[in-house]
Each structure stands twice: as C-alpha cells, then as structure tokens.
Amino acid sequence: MTTHAPQPAVSPVPLMDIASGVYAFKTLALADELGLFTWLSGRSTSVEEFAARHGIEHRPAELLLTACASIGLLDQDSTGAYTNSLLAEQYLVEGRPHYFGGWIKVVNRHEYPAYEHLETSLRGNHPISWDVEKQESLFAPDDPIMVQTFWDGMYSLSRYTAGLLADAFDFGVVTRILDVGGGGAAFDIELCQRYPQLRATVFDLPFVCELTRKPVSDAGLDDRIDLVGGDFFADRLPADHDAVLLSNILHDWDEAAVGRILDACGKALPAGGYLLICESFVADDKTGPPLAALMSLNMLVETWGRNYTVAEYTGWLDAAGFDTTNFLRFDGLGANGVLVAHKR
Structure with a gap:
C-alpha cells in the first residue's frame, strides 16, 4: 500500500517570497x-x-522589461510596447518632487554590499558599511559615496513622509521649527509649502548644510529656511524656536547618545x-512591525543605534524634561509615526 507524507501545515511560499526579494530589488536598481x-x-x-539604446542583445533586454512589468513598474499596451506604470511615473522619474531613486541608489551602492558581511556585524557588534577604525561616524564628509549619494537618498526617503507628517500634526500652532539633523531640508520644504506662517532652521554638519542650499533655493524658500552648521554633540542648538523636529535621527545613535540629543533639544x-520625533518605531513588545x-x-551594519x-522614548523624554502627549501613526517611508512631546 502506498502511503503519502502528510501535507505540511504551512506553505513555504512566504520563504520563497523573502528569498526572491533580491531579484525584485536588483531589477528595480538596475532599471x-x-x-x-x-x-x-x-x-x-x-x-x-x-536593446539598441543600451547596446545589448534582445534576450537580456526582454528579460529586464518583463521583470519590471511583473513587479508593477511598467505597463504594456496592445502593441507590446512598454510604458511607465503610475507608480514609476510618480516616484521613479528623476526631477519629480517625490522621486525615490535617490534612496534606491543608497541601498544598491552603499547598503547592499555591506549585507554580504552581515554576520561580521552580528558577531562583532559594530557597523560594517564604513571603516570604524578610520571614520568617526557614518556621516564622514570624506566618504564619496555618502557625499554623492546618501543625502539625495535621504531627501527621497523624507519628502513623501514629510507630507504625511504635515497631515498628522497641525503645524498651524508653530511659527518657527528647528530641524535637527535635517540635511536636505525635505521636511522643511514640504512643511513651509503647506504652512505659510512657518519658518524653519536646518541644523546639520557644515558640509551637509552646503549640500542643502540647492534644494532650498530650488524650492524658492531661501527667505524662510535658514541653514546653521554645527554638531549637535558639541554645539548648542539654535534658540528662538517653538518646535524641534528629530526625523530619522535618533535611531543612528546608542541610548546614551539619544539622551544627550534629547537634553540638547x-x-x-x-x-x-514641541518636540516631534518622527521615526520607524518598533512595537513595545519588539515583535515588529516588519519594516521597522x-x-x-x-x-x-550602519550605525551604533537601532x-x-x-x-x-517616553522614559527618556521624561528624564530630559518632556511630557509625551501623543503618538500619531502613519505609513511613511522610513518612518511609521511621530511622537509628540512638550517641554515642561
């Protein structure tokens, strides 16, 4: 009598989906x-x-276009010609306000190679995407990949999320906001465009402020967004603001450094x-959510933080003289909510 092994209780398809992530990402990155x-x-x-445009043969050209279509990046018309999907047209065309290609380049050029050495980071408990023996931090101005790619990538990651923050929190109660570590000024540009009464100050490393001048100028906001160079671990933060924004800053640092930054704020x-912490928050029970x-x-692999x-944050804010008043959740890029606190 033939017997059959019982069908597994769960499908392995989710594992295949995870393993196949490399195919989808590299398709996107190459395109x-x-x-x-x-x-x-x-x-x-x-x-x-x-194929003719890129000097390649028909087979690889067809495979790449088919792959892009399969993951929703291209559409195909009745003649077999390919066009951008709505997703690609809105977020993958360079020059568009919410262009996401900058972040794709960061992941492809900077983060992806580091993940081949993830176990080294795990066993050594240290970053691997930069040389911890020669650089003070991830944000060294002499790293060409960081200077040429990272800040454009952060702008790509931040601009869409800035719109969600503007929807979630009423900035009508704020007249001057200090964006600590706000290089690129994506949040400040979005917020100032939404709220005509608002003025902003970006406080970041001097070389980052220089890189930020162009997007501010391109947005026509030189008269409303100031740039102040400095180091938030060494220099006093600018005064005369009624709100401070920390967007995707605190996760770069260990707990002691987070406390120092909150004290400075x-x-x-x-x-x-107001103190606004816009981050990708992990659940209190530390089971997710997956992206966070x-x-x-x-x-x-990137920093000493998490x-x-x-x-x-609520405990650290209390120690720094803040009362946490609200947590506003949204589904952003690199952030899933904003924690709102008041200075006592």
Missing part, C-alpha cells in the same frame, strides 16, 4: 541606474528600441515648546 523610467516618462519603448526649547524591525537590524519603541 533605475539605466535611467529607464526617466527616459520612458511620457513615451513608450519596444524591446528592440530599448530641551535646552533649546522654551517651556511648552528590519530597518532596526539595518542599523547593525529603532526604539514608544515606551523607551
């Missing part, structure tokens, strides 16, 4: 590097035209001033 979506904006292409704010937990693991919980 972005080739400028495919920017070139296709407002037009279409055949496989033959795409407290000294810069008047009583009743995975980006927290990413800090193992993504923290609302409960952890």
Whole structure:
C-alpha cells in the first residue's frame, strides 16, 4: 500500500517570497541606474528600441522589461510596447518632487554590499558599511559615496513622509521649527509649502548644510529656511524656536547618545515648546512591525543605534524634561509615526 507524507501545515511560499526579494530589488536598481523610467516618462519603448539604446542583445533586454512589468513598474499596451506604470511615473522619474531613486541608489551602492558581511556585524557588534577604525561616524564628509549619494537618498526617503507628517500634526500652532539633523531640508520644504506662517532652521554638519542650499533655493524658500552648521554633540542648538523636529535621527545613535540629543533639544526649547520625533518605531513588545524591525537590524551594519519603541522614548523624554502627549501613526517611508512631546 502506498502511503503519502502528510501535507505540511504551512506553505513555504512566504520563504520563497523573502528569498526572491533580491531579484525584485536588483531589477528595480538596475532599471533605475539605466535611467529607464526617466527616459520612458511620457513615451513608450519596444524591446528592440530599448536593446539598441543600451547596446545589448534582445534576450537580456526582454528579460529586464518583463521583470519590471511583473513587479508593477511598467505597463504594456496592445502593441507590446512598454510604458511607465503610475507608480514609476510618480516616484521613479528623476526631477519629480517625490522621486525615490535617490534612496534606491543608497541601498544598491552603499547598503547592499555591506549585507554580504552581515554576520561580521552580528558577531562583532559594530557597523560594517564604513571603516570604524578610520571614520568617526557614518556621516564622514570624506566618504564619496555618502557625499554623492546618501543625502539625495535621504531627501527621497523624507519628502513623501514629510507630507504625511504635515497631515498628522497641525503645524498651524508653530511659527518657527528647528530641524535637527535635517540635511536636505525635505521636511522643511514640504512643511513651509503647506504652512505659510512657518519658518524653519536646518541644523546639520557644515558640509551637509552646503549640500542643502540647492534644494532650498530650488524650492524658492531661501527667505524662510535658514541653514546653521554645527554638531549637535558639541554645539548648542539654535534658540528662538517653538518646535524641534528629530526625523530619522535618533535611531543612528546608542541610548546614551539619544539622551544627550534629547537634553540638547530641551535646552533649546522654551517651556511648552514641541518636540516631534518622527521615526520607524518598533512595537513595545519588539515583535515588529516588519519594516521597522528590519530597518532596526539595518542599523547593525550602519550605525551604533537601532529603532526604539514608544515606551523607551517616553522614559527618556521624561528624564530630559518632556511630557509625551501623543503618538500619531502613519505609513511613511522610513518612518511609521511621530511622537509628540512638550517641554515642561
């Protein structure tokens, strides 16, 4: 009599989905590097035209376009020609306000190679994406990949999330906001465009402030967004603001450094001033959510920090002289909410 092994209680398909992530990401990254979506904006292409443009054979050209279509980046019309999908047209065309290609380049050029050495980070409990023996931090101005790619990537990651923050919190109660570590000024540009009464100050490393001048100028906001160079561990933060924003800053640092940054923010704010912490928060029980937990693991290869919980921040804020008043959740890029606190 033939017997059959019982069917597994769960399917292995989720494991295949995880393992296949490399295929999807590298498809996206290569198409972005080739400028495919920017070139296709407002037009279409055949496989033959795409192959000729890049000097490649029909087979690899067809495979890449098919892969892009399969993951929702391209559409195909009745003639077989490919066009940008709505997703690609809105977020993958260079020059668009919410262009996401900057972050794709950061992951592809900077983070992806580091993950081949994830176990080294795990066993050594130190970053691996930069030389901890030669650099003071991830943000060294002499790292060409960081200077050329990282800040554009952070702008890509931040601009969409800035709109969600503007929807979640009423900035009508704020007249001057200090964006600590706000290089690129993505949040400040979005907020100032939404709230005409608002003025902003970006406080970041001097070389980052220089890189930030162009996006501020391009947005026509030189008269409303000031740039102040400094180091928040060594220099006093600018005063005369009624709110401080920390967006995707605190996860870069260990707990002691987080406490120092919060203390500095407290000294810069008047009583009743707002402190807004916009981050990808890990659940208090530390079971997820997946993106927050995975980006927290990413800090193992990138920094000495991690993504923290609302409960952890609440305790540290209390020690720094703040009362936590609200947690506003949203589904952003690199952030899933904002923790609101008042200076006592």
